[in-house]
Amino acid sequence: MQALDTRLSQLAHRRRTLPERTALAEREQRSAALRDDVVRARTAASDVEREVARAERDVDQVRQRATRNQTRLDSGAVSAKDAAALVSELESLARRQSALEEVELEVMERQELAQTSLVGLEQLLAEVDAEAEQARAALETAVTEVDRDVESVRADRERVAAAVGDELLDLYEASRREHGGLGAAPLRARRCEGCRMEQDAMSIGRLRDAPEDAVLRCEECERILVRTPESGL
Ligand SMILES: [Zn+2]
Known part of the structure; x- marks a missing residue:
């Protein structure tokens, strides 16, 4: 009877400390951390996306203004003085456009990096989640095995208890x-x-x-x- 009870406490201890339990906990921890990383990366990517839109808008405005000036200049319906002013503004708009395009380029590079990082993290998360799923199944199998042993020892114990007497x-x-x-x-x-x-x-x-x-x-x-x-x- 004592041997059976000792075996039962060993099995209970084994059930609590199955290596499959640790393996699953590790995957779940990793998955939770990665999930946070993905949320952060997604926020960063959408922030950069807004920056890109803003940069594109800025470049577009300057370009439209330059086109308007050019059209007026080309129409010939401006005084010499106004024409000189338009030419000077066109020059300054060209400088501004090239500066803004540089900003746009830099922001787009950052957008690509943010997107790459997001995709990588999402992939990693999917892998870890798949591993966690496997670990969960492995734990279930291991627990079922221990429970089967427990049941068989309990049956033995009942038989011995009946023989021992109250x-x-x-x-x-x-x-x-x-x-x-x-x-x-x-x-x-x-x-x-x-x-x-x-x-x-x-x-x-x-x-x-x-x-x-x-x-x-x-x-x-x-x-x-x-x-x-x-x-x-
Ligand atoms: Zn003693």
């Missing part, structure tokens, strides 16, 4: 509560396997002479002591 079972359960889950221990080479203490000569005599169905306790720790062929009695 009175001894209560004693055993009380001893287990008192001794951190280890309520009964075998006596091996005159040593209690519960507290590792060697039994003194008087106890050994008592243990040896007790009837086969007597419930014995360790003198040191008071755990139920089970005699075995290796007890050294």
Whole structure:
């Protein structure tokens, strides 16, 4: 019974500490972090997109103004003085346009970088999410295996419990509560396997002479002591 209970706590511990659980937690953490990165990258990309639109608008305005001036100039319906002013403004507009086009180019380069970074992060996130999905399935399989073992050990335990009888079972359960889950221990080479203490000569005599169905306790720790062929009695 104690062996089965020990096995059950081992299985419970195993269920809690399955490596598949850690693997899944890592993927989920990574995925959450990447999701934040993707949101940030998406915001950055749309910010740059707005910058590009603004830069395009700026260039367009200057270009339209230059076209208007050029059309007026080409019409010939302007005085010499106005023509001189228009030419001078056209020159300044050309300088302004080329400066704005440089800005536009720089912003477009940044837009490309932002887009590349976003696409890369989205790809990475998809990969990590796929890995997490696999890890989740692996964990489920591992848990199912442990649960199957637990069920089989529980069935064994029920059979043993029926054979042990209520009175001894209560004693055993009380001893287990008192001794951190280890309520009964075998006596091996005159040593209690519960507290590792060697039994003194008087106890050994008592243990040896007790009837086969007597419930014995360790003198040191008071755990139920089970005699075995290796007890050294
Ligand atoms: Zn003991």
